[in-house]
Amino acid sequence: MAMNLAGKKILLGVSGGIAAYKSCELLRLLQKKGAEVRVCMTEAATQFVAPLTFASLSKCPVYLKNGAVEARPFQHIDFPRWADLYLVVPATANVIGKFVYGIADDPVSLCFMSCTGPRFIAPAMNVAMFNSPAVKRNLETLRSFENTFVMDSPAGELACGEVGKGRLLDPAEIVAYLETRDERLVTREGECLPLASAACASSATPSNGGHPRNAPESQAAQYLQETALQDLPASGERVRRVLITAGRTEEAIDPVRYISNRSSGKTAVAIAATFLANGFDVSVVAGPMEAEFPGAVHVTKIKSACDMHKAVLEQMKNADVLVHCAAVADYRPKVAATEKIKDSRSQLILELEPNPNILRDSVAQKRAGQVIIGFALETDHFKEHAAEKLKKSGADALLLNAPVAANSGFGFDEVRYTLIRANSRNAQESGDSRNAVEVEIPEMKMGSKIDLAQEIVDFSLDQLKNA
Ligand SMILES: Cc1cc2nc3c(=O)[nH]c(=O)nc-3n(C[C@H](O)[C@H](O)[C@H](O)COP(=O)(O)O)c2cc1C
Structure with a gap:
């Protein structure tokens, strides 16, 4: 069953890429679909889009370093726990590296680490960065993480003016990507779903009724494999x-x-x-x-x-x-007729x-x-x-x-x-x-x-x- 975004609680993580402005449109599209959205940002992201923009659009304080908009001590746990899914758009080369190596020194990477629901990552960067060995390897590793889905970064004209792979999917494409995942990833009730973290294990049942916190990891991995809809082709495979x-x-x-x-x-x-x-x-x-x-x-x-x-x-x-x-x-x-037909008042x-x-x-x-x-x-x-x-x-x-x-x-x-x-x-x-x-x-x-x-x-x- 395809995912229905109506009523979903989505945490949007914005990192410091030139495509950060597209996240504003994405937020609006998600809201139009009936989703509730909250935002966390890296410090670099705040140089591209003012937090006030996201706070106004989401009608909620943005989670920033040191809780700058509204200081609340446990936002790094509360926000991911509140969310049905975590969406990082755009994901810079830098935060992708942090996700992979378990570094959590900013709101976006902290939420990635403490999120126990599905995590969707939309990388965006210059083609040379995208093709660098470090980013290639990190993306490959990230794809192998449980509960983590990495979107394509197709070739196209990049914000820096160059042409090549690394473009952020359009907001409508990201919405379509989410809508074509399996609903059971986020709302399956009464069955074991991944991934208990000790910090969250004691949390109350989330509002969606899903994410029981006691699944053995192998069962979780198998479940995710079964329920993930068609994944994007691995690089090297012929594109249909x-x-x-x-x-x-x-x-x-x-x-x-x-x-x-x-x-x-x-x-x-x-x-x-x-x-x-x-x-x-x-x-x-x-x-x-x-x-x-x-x-x-x-x-x-x-x-x-x-x-x-x-x-x-x-x-x-x-x-x-x-x-x-x-x-x-x-x-x-x-x-x-080559000339406009005149009104002759006859049939x-x-x-x-x-x-x-x-x-x-x-x-x-x-x-x-x-x-x-x-x-x-x-x-x-x-x-x-x-x-x-x-x-x-x-x-x-x-x-x-x-x-x-x-x-x-x-x-x-x-x-x-x-x-x-x-x-x-x-x-x-x-x-x-x-x-x-x-x-x-x-x-x-x-x-x-x-x-x-x-x-x-x-x-x-x-x-x-x-x-
Ligand atoms: C104008 C400009 C545009 C940038 N665009 C990108 C980008 O699209 N993708 C990316 O990975 N890094 C980009 N960077 C580099 C990041 O901003 C930089 O690595 C930063 O440390 C990322 O921080 P963050 O990951 O904490 O948000 C850009 C930098 C500048 C100055």
Whole structure:
């Protein structure tokens, strides 16, 4: 079950990197998700962002060296004990070294040491620092610590002006990363969870009801291995690529008018962020849309279905997974007027012709091992229509999306959906003709767009493993 941030208590540790300003936006995003956030800072971090900013945003005193905002003697224990999870953003090379070597002479490293819940670390630094032997070794060691999750620091333009690895994930990507961890890491009740420290063992049961303090360490390690969702690929492993279509298309009637639909692009953003959080290299071919992609996503912007068709067929050969999430217009005006059509007060008939079928044409070009997932938005007889579409297209799966409930679908975060898989084993047994493809149609369910995205990512990883 993907982690729900609503109601979570999050301790945000900020250390002294140039990307510290992004933690302010992260704090706001976490609050928007319903999380309560408190902040601790290193002294160096206070040179990049004033503690007053974090105190104002979090509506809580910031834990600083010597308790400078509000002197309280046990903040280094109280803050981590209060929190369901500890998030260090950005993590400098310096605090990473301290975490590894057990040095605890500032609030961020002290909280790391005294935190018994899950600890999520987002490193950020200049590419030369990131590639230095010390940082490489420290990150590797940190990854091996129990209860500790190190996020990727992808290549990109760095704040210092150089280009290379070491970039801090965008705040939206960090939120997506958290939301794609397993909820049981922080809220599993009544079972042994890691890691008792003597200092905290006597604490009352935390507000989330989780983190019983008496788990043997080996059991804890096994539990964490089982419950951690897909980890980012280890360095050296080939990075998997996904190509996602997104947004809506606009089919020109004349230079100022077009036919389109109401897609906001939010689902595609959730899917892109979830693939990113699972270590994929993410490209999208995006029509007009309101929602924005995280900075690490490569975006090709298009307007019409024909433009999208061309871009997808050009780019798909590099992809391991294709997700056809865009709301593509089925029809376009046969002729787009070159001048604005004048209002003549008489009836106007638009002649429409079908657009190319991007899903079917991409399946026709599919190479062995590639995974292709289509989308179907239906408003009636959805199961029958979606099953028919899946069979005709030859895709590996189809995400059926039915925005029929109040407050779900277009522009909302909740959606009614189910993932329909083509049953290729049965199809092969019966001679593999497209019409012989059998489909399983699970019940429709309500969930967040991140839940939907995680199901697509899980399906893709499963298919790639078996390819
Ligand atoms: C302008 C500037 C930007 C810096 N950016 C980073 C950075 O992005 N990552 C990093 O690891 N160190 C960075 N440093 C170096 C740290 O600030 C320095 O190592 C400091 O001691 C870190 O302290 P802390 O880990 O206690 O916060 C930067 C230094 C300066 C002057």
